[in-house]
Amino acid sequence: VNRKILSIxxxxxILGIILAVQYRSVYNNTYLExxxxxxxxDIKTQLLMEKQKNDDLRxxxxxxxxxxxELEGAYSNTTSVEKxxxxxxxxxxxxxxxxxxxxxxxxxxxxxxxxxxxDSDILNIVxxxxxxxxxxxxxxxxxxVAVSEIRxxxxxxxxxxxxxxxxxxxxxxxxxxxxxxxxNLVGGIAENFQEMYNIKYSIEMVDEIVIPKVDSSIIKxxxxxxxxxx
Amino acid sequence: MKKKxxxxxxxxxxxxxxxxxxxxxKSITNNNKTQNAVKHEYDQYIQQLRDEQETGEELNxxxxxxxxxxxxxxxxxxxxxxxxxxxxxxxxxxxxxxxxxxxxxxxxxxxLSDSIVQSDDPMNSIIHDTDIxxxxxxxxxxxxxxxxxxxxxxISTSEIVCxxxxxxxxxxxxxxPFIIKAIGEKEKLYNxxxxxxxxxxxxxxxxxxxxxxxxxxxxxKYSGDLERTISSLEEVK
Numbered sequence: 001v002n003r004k005i006l007s008i009x010x011x012x013x014i015l016g017i018i019l020a021v022q023y024r025s026v027y028n029n030t031y032l033e034x035x036x037x038x039x040x041x042d043i044k045t046q047l048l049m050e051k052q053k054n055d056d057l058r059x060x061x062x063x064x065x066x067x068x069x070e071l072e073g074a075y076s077n078t079t080s081v082e083k084x085x086x087x088x089x090x091x092x093x094x095x096x097x098x099x100x101x102x103x104x105x106x107x108x109x110x111x112x113x114x115x116x117x118x119d120s121d122i123l124n125i126v127x128x129x130x131x132x133x134x135x136x137x138x139x140x141x142x143x144x145v146a147v148s149e150i151r152x153x154x155x156x157x158x159x160x161x162x163x164x165x166x167x168x169x170x171x172x173x174x175x176x177x178x179x180x181x182x183x184n185l186v187g188g189i190a191e192n193f194q195e196m197y198n199i200k201y202s203i204e205m206v207d208e209i210v211i212p213k214v215d216s217s218i219i220k221x222x223x224x225x226x227x228x229x230x
Numbered sequence: 231m232k233k234k235x236x237x238x239x240x241x242x243x244x245x246x247x248x249x250x251x252x253x254x255x256k257s258i259t260n261n262n263k264t265q266n267a268v269k270h271e272y273d274q275y276i277q278q279l280r281d282e283q284e285t286g287e288e289l290n291x292x293x294x295x296x297x298x299x300x301x302x303x304x305x306x307x308x309x310x311x312x313x314x315x316x317x318x319x320x321x322x323x324x325x326x327x328x329x330x331x332x333x334x335x336x337x338x339x340x341x342l343s344d345s346i347v348q349s350d351d352p353m354n355s356i357i358h359d360t361d362i363x364x365x366x367x368x369x370x371x372x373x374x375x376x377x378x379x380x381x382x383x384x385i386s387t388s389e390i391v392c393x394x395x396x397x398x399x400x401x402x403x404x405x406x407p408f409i410i411k412a413i414g415e416k417e418k419l420y421n422x423x424x425x426x427x428x429x430x431x432x433x434x435x436x437x438x439x440x441x442x443x444x445x446x447x448x449x450x451k452y453s454g455d456l457e458r459t460i461s462s463l464e465e466v467k
Contacts, residue, residue, distance in 0.1 A: 004236050008236065008239060008240065008243075011240065011243050011244075012243065014247075015243055015246065015247050015250075018247065018250060018251070019250060022250060022253070022254045022257075025254065025257070025258065026254075026257055039272065040268060040271065040272050040275065042395045043272065043275040043276060043279060044275060045394055045395055045396070046279055046395060046396065046405040046406075047275055047278055047279045047282060049396050049403040049405060050279060050282040050283060050286060050403075050405070051282055052403065053286060053402050053403055053404075054282060054285050054286050054289055056401070056402065057286060057289035057290060057293060057402075058289060060293055060453070060454075060455070061289065061292050061293055061296065063455060064293060064296035064297065064300065065296065067300060068296060068299060068300055068303075071300060071303055071304070072303070078307070078308065078309060078310065078311060078313065078314065081304060081307040081309075081314060082313060082314050082317065084304060085304055085314055085317045085318060085321055086317060088304065088321055088325075088456070089317060089320055089321040089324055090465065091456040091457065091459070091460055092321060092324035092325045092327075092328045092330055092456070093324045093327075093328070094460045094463050094465065095328040095329070095330070095385060095386060095387070095452075095456065095459055095460060096324055096327040096328035096329075096386070097386050098324065098327060098328075099465050099466070100465070100466035101460075101463040101464060101465055101466060102463075102464050102466050103462045103463050103464055104462065105462075119367070120360075120364065123363055123364070123367055124360065124363070127359070127363055127389060127390055127391075130387055130388065130389035131389035131390075131391045131398075133462075134387065135387055135459065135460050135461070135462050135463050136386075136460075136463055137386075143386075144386060145386045146328075146329050146377070146384055146385045146386050146388070147370055147373075147374060147375060147377075148370065148386075149367060149370035149371040150367055150370075151371055173462050173463055174462050175462070210466055216327075219327045220373070220375055221326060221327070221375055222375075223335045223336060223337070223375050223413050223414050223415065224326070224333040224334075224335050224375050224376055224413055225333060225334050225335050226326070226331055226332070226333055227331075227332035227333060227334050227448060
């Protein structure tokens, strides 16, 4: 009798193990399928984006080819070359942030009389403004250029190596309505400030804002070397 | 009586065992089938994606060449009166400061790819725009002089926007992995970034972060349309 009980016990144990193994295998398989499915969706989206980007690049090539043809048409005409050079120089200096500029835009005011304004708050606003097309941005008179850092230092913010004291006035030039809408999106930056951080926050649309140039000593190039003939 | 009972129990146990085994067998073959189909589809898309990425690189080269040709044309244009000499010089300098020239120098390369390890919250294992924004800010704090993301130059107006698995920079969308190149004092860049909070947090969430020091990093010029980039600006004289 004991032997029989023993054998049944052994069989049951084996059965149990097999069931457990199967459960595990089925569970693993569904889990893996889930991951593969997700990856596949990601790849499809990536492919779509990549195609869209390449279409944009093709458009840009067309633009440049037209520009090239126009220039070649003006060959040996010193005046028209001079005109193009002047235009290109102006564009380059504006993009570098080396000229005072004006235009329609918005002024965002952040006051930390109640809550503390963090460097990431300003960083996020500046990024949001760029994303909605801002072409020139300054914070308390400091022009934001390609290399401008935004650093928190106690109750101050340091930009371009300059200590800035609250309240912070962030100016941006671009279509005022789209700038304002981008910041005021539901669940966007503005909502966060008011509800979570208790920071006084306001946006004003202005027909003409003046944004000063950057102190040219901010733009350092001593580690850069121009690349010739890639 | 007892013998019969035992046999009955054994029989039931074996029936259950048999059903379980056949179920498992079926499940495994089924899974293999669907997995193969999924894998095949997946491989096809991966191939298409690679082709498209290669095309993108070629297109970028073409854009860069076109810009170079236009600039060379302007710089080498006949200038009998010498009127344009100082213009040409000032233009080259302004382009340099604006990020409109290809440059090289010492610095760091930061590579970021989404976590392969599945986390409970999928939002934790992917890279967000704010992460890259913070990394860029750390790099700027360390005095970087030229920066690019996936070879797109960061200029004064460059945005970093996250949409799904992609990041938009200068109007173009890029997919994981994200490669950030920065030229400057490489030790300082490396140390400040390695010690930064943002990198520590990303690593905690199993994001694959690699930071390398290099002596010769190439950062390409901004290749967007300049007129559109500053279309709303008017110079104050």
